[in-house]
Amino acid sequence: MANTKEVRKQIASIKGTQKITSAMEMVAASKMKKTQDNMLKGRPYSLKIKDVISHIASANSEYPHPFYEERSAKKACFIVVSSDKGLCGGLNINLFKQVIAKSAELHEQGIESCFALIGSKAPGFFKSVGAQVVGVAEKLGDKPNPEDLIGLTKVVLDMHKNGDIDQAYLCSNSFVNTMTQQPNVDQLIPLAPAEQDESIPTQWDYIYEPEAKELLDGLLTRYIESLVYQAVVENNACEQAAKMIAMKSATDNAGDLIKELELLYNNVRQAAITQELSEIVGGAAAV
């Protein structure tokens, strides 16, 4: 039977762990608020740029952009958004599972995959399974800068321009609510045809300053960058929510363990006292 000192030590160590997890829970809860704000702040830009693009679609633009072009696909690139830190339950694993499933599906159609990875967790996983990684952006922190993602997005867009890849997918978690995060794999390139704005009459075109091609290039690049940025800030909100839940259940588990161990401790203590008493009684009887 365990002795009291051992059990006491175990209780103390679990209490220490519990303190840490409950502190982490509170940190995640306060960060979650901030990351959610960030997520909402970025929305106007993506909505506005989408508006502009739909205006362009309804204008008689003379220049069809390659991002809309359906090519016969030979290779696809997955942009995978993961968290920088662990301890957030199944958040990353669930996403990777979907990515791998999609990649396997494409593989059967004869389409190879390569990966552009955001966050520190994705490179660890995809390198260990021997995936071809074309770009990595990690350690973006809780408040990522849109500039930090320019490089990675450019790598993917350049590959598309050079014909190295024909499709691009954006894989990230979307924030449903604090308890639920939904892993998504969305097609980025070819872009879904922009909806035409019904309120604007057709048969007109913009004055382009300078060239239409140059402007559309820049605008669509910005659009894709904004989609990637949105995915990253949304994934951040998901990470904090998942972390909060994970840490909450860890704290609860530690509480349960401590309760059990305290029961054991009392049992052991009681047994020791009883034994001592019976020894004394036995000793007295012998004298």
Next chain:
Amino acid sequence: MSTIKINIVSSNEEIYSGEATMVYATGSLGELGIAPGHTPLLTGLAAGPVRVQNGSEEEAFFCSGGFLEIQPDLVTVLSDTAERADSLDEAEAIKAKESAEQDLANKDATLDYAKAAAQLAEAVARLKTIQKLRKNQ
């Protein structure tokens, strides 16, 4: 006095949204003055101020570049958060590639689906076990 709607947004926040009688901006080909009813126009923005006049009030915002869309009743400024130049973008792209190659020697490796599936299955099983343990308590 007629007004035109103006929205100024950057990718991490909404900067301004409101009505204006006149908007001044620095286009990539020169200064622009936009009055309500302007013809549709799409242009790049150079780094510089965007001034919004509403009656006698005037507000100014700095844009480090971006795009400007004009519809007869609507002006949209898509501001960049930082200065952009092809050379800078290129440097960022090289950085992203380098960090991919840093601890990665298997450039032409093919994805091992079986291994990936096995690893994921294990992680999921571990999570499920934890959840189950938790329910039983």
